[in-house]
Amino acid sequence: MPFYDLKCKKCGNEFNIMAKMSDRSENLIKCPVCANNILEPIFKNVNIIKSKNSTNNDCPNIHKCGGCCSHN
Numbered sequence: 001m002p003f004y005d006l007k008c009k010k011c012g013n014e015f016n017i018m019a020k021m022s023d024r025s026e027n028l029i030k031c032p033v034c035a036n037n038i039l040e041p042i043f044k045n046v047n048i049i050k051s052k053n054s055t056n057n058d059c060p061n062i063h064k065c066g067g068c069c070s071h072n
């Protein structure tokens with residue numbers, strides 16, 4: 001069963017729960033705090049930001065060397 005990162009729209013509680021995909025699609029997952037079943041998924045965008053910035057062409061020392069550190 002997959003894990004879901006969910007946030008309760010009623011009380012704002014964020015929780016991680018393992019549930020069947022059918023449970024999620026049929027809104028059978030409930031907030032453990034208030035038992036509300038209107039939940040929104042939490043998208044952890046760390047990976048998205050990382051992949052955007054994964055251009056290895058930029059010189060990491062560009063502020064020190066002006067981008068010409070290849071010949072030190």
Ligand SMILES: [Zn+2]
Pocket residue numbers: 008009010011012013031032033034035036
């Ligand atoms: Zn709740």
